[in-house]
Amino acid sequence: MxxxxxxxVRSAFAPTPANDGRxxxxxxxxxxATHGTAxxxxxxxxxxxxxxxxxxxxxxxGFEKECESHTWHNLIPYVDRxxxxxxxxxxxxxxxxVEALMDVQITPRxxxxxxxxxxxxxxxxxxxxxxxxxxxxxxxxxxxxLMTLRDYIYEHLAxxxxxRVTYSYGRIGGLARDLPEGWLKRLxxxxxxxxxxxxxxxxxxxxxxxxxxxMRRVGMLTPAQAVAYGCTGPMLRSTGLARDLxxxxxxxxxxxxxxxxxxxxxxxxxxxYFVRMREMDESVHMIRQCVxxxxxxxxxxDDPRCVLPDKQLVYREIESLITHFKLIIDGxxxxxxxxxxxxxxxxxxxxxxxxxxxxxxxYRVHCRAPSFVHVGVAHLMLQGGQLADVVPTFGSINMIxxxxxx
Amino acid sequence: xxxxxxxxxxxxxxxxxxxxxxxxxxELVGWARKFSxxxxxxxxxxxxxxxxxxxxxxxxxxxxxxxxPRFTPRQADxxxxxxxxxxxxxxxxxxxxxxxxxxxxxxxxxVCATSGGFYDNYAVVQxxxxxxxxxxxxxxxxxxxxxxxxxxxxxxxxxxxxxHVIVKGDF
Amino acid sequence: xxxxxxxxxxxxxxxxxTELPVAHGIPVLxxxxxxxxxxxxxxxxxxxxxxxxxxxxxxxxxxxLRFEVVAHLYSTRDLVRVRLKARVSEGAPVIASLLPLYxxxxxxxxxxxxxxxxxxxxxxxxxxxxxxxxxVGHPLRKDYPKRREQPLVRYRNT
Numbered sequence: 001m002x003x004x005x006x007x008x009v010r011s012a013f014a015p016t017p018a019n020d021g022r023x024x025x026x027x028x029x030x031x032x033a034t035h036g037t038a039x040x041x042x043x044x045x046x047x048x049x050x051x052x053x054x055x056x057x058x059x060x061x062g063f064e065k066e067c068e069s070h071t072w073h074n075l076i077p078y079v080d081r082x083x084x085x086x087x088x089x090x091x092x093x094x095x096x097x098v099e100a101l102m103d104v105q106i107t108p109r110x111x112x113x114x115x116x117x118x119x120x121x122x123x124x125x126x127x128x129x130x131x132x133x134x135x136x137x138x139x140x141x142x143x144x145x146l147m148t149l150r151d152y153i154y155e156h157l158a159x160x161x162x163x164r165v166t167y168s169y170g171r172i173g174g175l176a177r178d179l180p181e182g183w184l185k186r187l188x189x190x191x192x193x194x195x196x197x198x199x200x201x202x203x204x205x206x207x208x209x210x211x212x213x214x215m216r217r218v219g220m221l222t223p224a225q226a227v228a229y230g231c232t233g234p235m236l237r238s239t240g241l242a243r244d245l246x247x248x249x250x251x252x253x254x255x256x257x258x259x260x261x262x263x264x265x266x267x268x269x270x271x272x273y274f275v276r277m278r279e280m281d282e283s284v285h286m287i288r289q290c291v292x293x294x295x296x297x298x299x300x301x302d303d304p305r306c307v308l309p310d311k312q313l314v315y316r317e318i319e320s321l322i323t324h325f326k327l328i329i330d331g332x333x334x335x336x337x338x339x340x341x342x343x344x345x346x347x348x349x350x351x352x353x354x355x356x357x358x359x360x361x362x363y364r365v366h367c368r369a370p371s372f373v374h375v376g377v378a379h380l381m382l383q384g385g386q387l388a389d390v391v392p393t394f395g396s397i398n399m400i401x402x403x404x405x406x
Numbered sequence: 407x408x409x410x411x412x413x414x415x416x417x418x419x420x421x422x423x424x425x426x427x428x429x430x431x432x433e434l435v436g437w438a439r440k441f442s443x444x445x446x447x448x449x450x451x452x453x454x455x456x457x458x459x460x461x462x463x464x465x466x467x468x469x470x471x472x473x474x475p476r477f478t479p480r481q482a483d484x485x486x487x488x489x490x491x492x493x494x495x496x497x498x499x500x501x502x503x504x505x506x507x508x509x510x511x512x513x514x515x516x517v518c519a520t521s522g523g524f525y526d527n528y529a530v531v532q533x534x535x536x537x538x539x540x541x542x543x544x545x546x547x548x549x550x551x552x553x554x555x556x557x558x559x560x561x562x563x564x565x566x567x568x569x570h571v572i573v574k575g576d577f
Numbered sequence: 578x579x580x581x582x583x584x585x586x587x588x589x590x591x592x593x594x595t596e597l598p599v600a601h602g603i604p605v606l607x608x609x610x611x612x613x614x615x616x617x618x619x620x621x622x623x624x625x626x627x628x629x630x631x632x633x634x635x636x637x638x639x640x641x642l643r644f645e646v647v648a649h650l651y652s653t654r655d656l657v658r659v660r661l662k663a664r665v666s667e668g669a670p671v672i673a674s675l676l677p678l679y680x681x682x683x684x685x686x687x688x689x690x691x692x693x694x695x696x697x698x699x700x701x702x703x704x705x706x707x708x709x710x711x712x713v714g715h716p717l718r719k720d721y722p723k724r725r726e727q728p729l730v731r732y733r734n735t
Contacts (some may be wrong), residue, residue, distance in 0.1 A: 002722070005497045005500050005501050005504075005730065006497055006710075006711065006729050006730075007497065007710065008494045008495075008497055008709035008711075008729060009494075009704075009705075009709065009710060010500075010704055010710050010712055012702070012704075029498055030448055030499075030502055031477070032447075032475075032477045036449045036450045036451065036454055036489065037450050037495065039518070042607075055706070056706065056707075057494055057502075057705070057706050057707040057708065057709070058450070058492060058494050058495045058498070059450055059451055059452075059489075059490060059492060059495070060492055060529050060708065061490055061527075061529055061530055062525060062527035062528055062529040062530065062723070063717055064526055064692070064717060065528070065529075065717060065721075065723050066525065066527060068719075068723075069723060076463075076596065077524070077526075081451070081452055084451065084452035084455060085455065100601055101601070114672040122592055128458075131458075132458075143462075144462055144463050147458055147459060147462035147463065147464075148462060148463045148464060150459070151462065151463075151464045151465075153624070154459065164456070164459075164548075164550065165452055165455045166452055166454060166547065166549050227627050227628050227653060228627075228628075228679060228680050228681060229679075229680055229681040230628055230629050230630060230679070230681035232628075241653065243521055243653050248656045249656055267517065276490060292420065292559050337600060337601075338600055339600060339601045339603075340600075340601075340603055340649055340658065340660065341601070342630075343604045346587060349630065349651075351630065351631065351649070353631065353647065354635065355635055363635075364635045364636075365632070368631040368649070370504045372684060372685075372688070373681055373684065373685070375684065376681055376684035376685075377681070401450065401451055401544065402451055402452060405707055406707075407618045492731070493709065493727065493728055493729055494708070494709040496728065496729055496730040497729050497730055499730075500730045524627065526723075526724060527724060527727050528716050528721070528722075528723065528724065528725050528727070529708075529716075531726075531728070532726075535733070536728075536732045536733060537732065537733065538731050538733070539733070
């Protein structure tokens with residue numbers, strides 16, 4: 001093996017030759033607390049972080065370049081793997097953007113199901129974030145409780161979509177398939193399990209002296225800083241600003257649902273933890289409302305421009321066969337134009353900027369990733385803190401590599 | 407026939423009972439090593455979610471002795487490359503692999519680590535075996551926890567049947 | 578978007594245009610590169626567009642002004658978005674940086690530079706962020722082949 005291994009990044013700090021006690025320590029990118037793929041080069045004075053240089057990009061998988069050589073439909077698996085903790089939200093955000101560009105109306109049942117599943121995915125994402133953050137503080141029990149709960153959610157979604165983590169369930173114009181028998185009954189059981197497990201986490205963490213000491217007034221962000229850096233989602237809400245796309249500019253079925261938008265007070269790690277816990281409770285409340293409001297009817301829009309015809313017709317009629325063939329080979333023809341469409345992802349504003357030239361393949365797809373923007377403000381939150389605070393602070397940002405680096 | 411002699415690769419034991427002890431030693435060391443794997447979870451992407459699941463209560467790798475992760479390569483023996491390795495991450499992977507001591511095994515967890523997955527582009531290494539040798543490939547995007555456990559068991563079968571040199575030379 | 582607000586923005590930023598184009602609910606301001614920073618400043622100070630959502634680019638090879646730099650701004654007060662666009666040429670892909678107005682532009686402009694080679698005048702730190710040191714070229718340009726890999730670690734002999 002060649003022992004000359006090059007360095008893929010250039011640090012912003014020059015090594016300091018002076019003997020003034022300052023040390024440069026590299027954390028990551030292969031590190032348990034950096035969620036896989038971030039590198040934080042810190043300049044330390046003892047235990048205090050003077051400056052931090054955060055590097056991401058270690059999971060840049062060329063998503064936007066791949067988009068230019070696949071049809072609009074074939075991109076759905078790629079889009080899944082952006083924020084892989086809440087795969088369904090990515091699917092639906094992308095499909096919504098393409099549907100708006102094509103002017104396709106989804107059916108009421110699809111609308112309500114997408115809302116339900118978005119909230120379900122949001123719960124899975126917040127569970128993962130809180131579990132990872134707690135494990136990094138040493139709370140292994142809490143991590144295992146939350147992982148058990150998340151596994152129930154994964155198995156349940158596997159009953160519906162066929163996969164546990166990356167679903168590829170959204171379709172342009174609808175969904176891949178309808179709910180199987182007994183799915184809603186199992187949903188109620190999983191939500192009851194949620195109540196049990198989350199109750200335990202609250203009991204273990206909320207008034208825990210060690211947890212409060214490690215998370216309160218650590219990694220603080222003011223509302224002005226959050227807005228100036230483009231923070232959205234729980235990061236912004238933890239500072240006290242109640243901005244939520246589901247409430248401000250409702251999409252899908254959120255206008256029909258009754259929910260609160262939890263906000264924090266100080267913008268510190270504890271607030272982010274609590275905002276996520278409360279958001280999960282609100283999501284459960286919304287899911288129950290969606291189940292009550294779920295209308296019957298078809299899942300897919302009756303639009304041959306993007307929805308595959310029924311398989312039985314494809315085998316019998318020549319028009320359906322041709323439609324099916326053209327949709328698969330060429331892709332749905334999206335009218336020329338551009339759109340920026342955003343949904344409230346688990347991390348914040350997940351936007352898709354699509355540029356179409358009228359083909360079945362996109363001309364340009366750009367994903368506005370909330371994690372990427374939040375990593376941009378990480379250095380501000382880490383400066384002035386202790387080295388040990390880097391771990392919970394970075395964990396509370398919930399940087400998901402797939403979304404951050406695309 | 408050309409009349410060329412083909413050399414014997416392994417020297418025969420000098421004493422008839424020598425290979426009995428070697429076999430028993432291999433079985434003992436193999437048993438100890440296979441049931442006390444210390445993984446280094448080199449987690450990068452979505453497969454990490456399934457890694458977290460397989461390490462947790464419902465699918466438990468602790469039953470197989472492979473539960474305790476060691477986040478320093480000096481103390482780990484199983485490098486689980488979990489998720490996509492990009493060209494930017496490749497030097498990091500090479501460095502971590504180099505820092506591990508023998509005996510070490512590598513598991514390519516997921517199709518991205520096995521072959522680059524469906525990211526056939528400028529950014530992704532098309533399979534980590536281009537950079538480091540791999541012992542077991544786990545397909546799936548991401549693989550179900552049962553697949554991972556199957557992979558661990560197959561790796562354990564291989565470790566158990568391996569020839570473990572503990573003293574320089576034949577033994 | 579509120580028609581009144583749309584009219585006030587048009588009057589202030591693009592007085593020569595008769596009407597502002599609106600693409601699926603978002604008004605699009607097609608600017609000259611020289612107006613980039615001033616327009617963004619006006620939008621932030623007078624119209625409360627206090628959040629920079631995104632800076633990216635689109636490559637139109639074959640057109641004399643090849644790169645179209647696109648920025649999206651958001652107003653947390655009025656809950657509306659606006660899109661700013663400006664074209665720069667391949668020979669001189671330089672445009673003003675939004676860093677003096679929005680500190681969040683730092684990472685966004687680094688990414689745009691990485692992917693397209695657009696230089697943001699005023700952003701001193703344009704180190705690679707998604708790509709790595711030693712990567713030659715800008716992958717999201719249409720003339721960069723998708724599969725051209727530039728490995729950092731030498732491949733094994735297998």
